[in-house]
Amino acid sequence: MKPQETKFEFVYKEIKQCILDGQILPGNSLPSSRAFCDQFHVSRYTINRVFDALREEGLIEIQPRLAPRVVTRQDAPNSSDTVTEILKQKDSILQVYQTFALIMPSIQVFASQGCDIEIMPHYKQAMKVSRLGLSAGGWRPSSNLGYDILRIGGNSLFSELYSTFGLYNKLTFFTEKCPYFSQHFLKGSVSVTGVIIDILKGTDPSVKYDQLTEMYQRLTDSIESTLDYLSDVSPECSAQTNLSFSWNPMRGQDYYHSKIVDELNRKIGLGEYAVGMYLPYEKQLASQYGVSLSTVRKALSELEQRGFVKTLNGKGTIVIAPDDTRSHQLALNSGYAEKALRYLHALQLMVLIIYPASLAAAPRFTKEELDQLEDKFASRGSVYIADMFEAILKHTTLEPLSVILSETCRLLDWGHHFACYPSRKHSIPCLNKQTIKAFQQLREGNAGSFADGVADCYRYILFRVKKYMVEKYKFNNAAHIRIPEKY
Template identity: 30%
Template sequence: MNLCTFTYSLRKNFMVCYQYNHVPGENMQEKKTLFYFLYDSLKQQILSGCRQYGSPLPSLSRLCETYHVGRRTARDVLDALRHEGLIHTEERKTAVVIYRQPDSPEENTALRFVLQRKSSLIEVYETMELLIPALLTFSAVHCCTGEPHSLRDLEHYSLFQKYAKKKKPNDDLGIPSVFFHDLLKETGSLLLNDLYASLEVYTRVPLILMKEQFPAYKISSNDYKILSSIPLILESGRQEDVASVFRELYSHATVLVRLYLDSLSSRFPDIPDDPKAVYTWQAQMGRDHFYMQLARALIDKIGTGACPPGTRLPSEAALSKSCRVSLSTVRKALSTLNDLGFARTENGKGTVICLQDNETAFQCIKNPSYRRDTLLYLSAAQFMAIAVRPAARLAFPRLNREVQAQLGREISLPDSNPLACIFRCIMDNLTLRPLKSILAETDQLLLWGYYFAFFEKGTESSTPLHQLAAEAFHLLQQDDAEGFSRQLSLCYCHILQFVRDFMISGGLTEAKKIMVPYPEEG
């Protein structure tokens, strides 16, 4: 591959990563941090009227629990809101909102905020209906081993049991979703709790805070019965029963919210739905650096064989120009490649590409930053193994013969990655925007170079992954939706198992916790 082709290909790869992760209005070099995640959420709630004048904010500990941030971050956010005149704080007291909103329902900005996001809120509930039951079932049945004592050891299990024994719910705030967070922690994932918190904040907070003015949004007695049955069903360890109760819970929640929003929009037809309002999630929020995105893009090109070992990377100046980043960012990215064993920089001679050997890989595990990056990669593979099944089933009706023919041509190319081709095809045919956003974010953590670096010829090697993906394409051609989705899950399970076992053998003991979610038959 010549210099021009490589730099163009790299820039295209890198800019895709940037576009997926970029937040409109942000400087290209500034990643959205956990501080801004909490700050933006609370400020939006206050300005929109979701949190009204005189109402208390959640306690410091509740903010940390809900948003998965540290106490220092939460304090800094409250200080920023106080300086802006939005809240009042006193030592040892809960912060209080001092920003005033109009009183008329027609002018109420909380109502406007919710109705303008009607379609977006419903889409997020539909996404949760597809994803969350499978994630909770996997954790409860496999990660907690289905034994009662394992469940009872979870921090908030007793709280959930007390809730389930109530004769009737107090209100929707009483649902102890912290127990669901406990379950997700058992998967060992570094992603799932952040994702769940993000979905909860987007969907529940605006509706719950409106309940005083529009009390129709309450948990139904039927849904409460479902919630009350969960402890006994979990303790049974029967996967189909566990999956069924979680599916029923989230399905009912979606129906309830849709009916509630429809009734509101009928009462206030002058508030239009905003088609531009869309849920977004950043998998690397507050944890990534810009140079790491460039380093991953380079590793992807090296590992897949786009630039073989022994060749030289373009100069620092050429990389800086083609990727539109500073020289400092390029140098940090190249330093990372050297540390990971994917390159060797020689003074005055440039950077030579090489493939990581086992000794270098195991040495990298000792570095806390690279150690965490590896666990994040494994977490992404685990999530995709679960999420790709409902995504594939949802897109399947749109994968007609014409789409299959085009996909077949892409797969047949000499240096193609069949699974990547199939994934792109699914993404192109998904219409549920939040699900598409979540999958795109997760996919950016699974740059194929990490896997193909284990094989001498990169994507041209005949790997087990190629064989699994080829079978998935065959099932697609046979119009077997369930077999197709299951086979795609097996592809990601293979990636997770393959890399996980290698890292465990090198001393990454934390990887043992990230279990492989092999799909059940049927």
């Protein structure tokens, strides 16, 4: 398994990257420690440790009762070095913008529905930029407004994902240090910030979706044109350094035993370990996952608490079907309630991002691959959408999109408890029928209908799980989870 990243490490890296990339300019204050606690879901002690580390590096100064202030760097790179670094990452940066243009319109439209944008914390600053131009604060106020809207949308995955894009898009360079980009994308008298605000204030989701898609595609085209121009004027910078995109919504909580629980949970939910089967022995699991026996036992203990397995002395750990009593007890547990809400949020996100991913992947399927998928769908007792997802992921060529899809799917592993038990007999056959319908559209070359069908599968799961949690377990937080509509 990959080494675990501590809460301190991921918070430190992200805040430092924001400072180095110019997202927070010298002389400006960082958000308060309370704001960072809310953003990263960590304690104030962790944030204060991060502030101390950044001060020791000479990136911020700290004064009593005031938010830390970013200071001017003495070792700031010169413009030629910056261009060289940008061109080394040319392909990776372009993929970040291409992914952003694919998935962010639907996320922003969904989050902004019914939202009063004018009361957002950064609205006035963004309006000032729209009137006075970039000199009034550059791209930052409008970006912060976008973050406000996603955060207020009720799904923390949206704002976390948006922040991650900000760590990789090098927007400060393009808007403030690259005249070619400013002359092309930012040309004309119409304020880009004003256009975005007007779009998000709209009431027709389909119109908003089309307008945002067109704008972000134009942004992506301008970035590509700018990178090509820089390559032409700096031909010596041809070597590429892969900038691996990373998004881990479980950061700081990604413990070894939790990974094992999620993996075994997924296999149980998908039928790889059916009721009545024994799991591999503890030593086998320890060897498979590269962990200690105590870590394996902790994972098995948590699975037993969930009611998935039972450990029998001298025999091993056997898979069992959870009963309603155990399920109800779990739903009342605050820790599991938090995970349940995270699962519903992941389903919400998957509904929104799987459509563009499926649409992009559809033309890449070969006849042989379609035949293989059809054979898999003939297997009894399996969950077809899992095979379909893996096939789509295989044909996802944008690395950032692949990472986002994989991590979102990993969050869904936990929810097989609700998706499969105790209503499995009804929900899985219906879900499989919907998957077959989507597959048939793929067979016939109808990429749009195929993508709609796959999104409908996850929409159906969200509907069923939400309904069951509210009616059966009285999990009232689930009642407020909206089901994304088609745009």
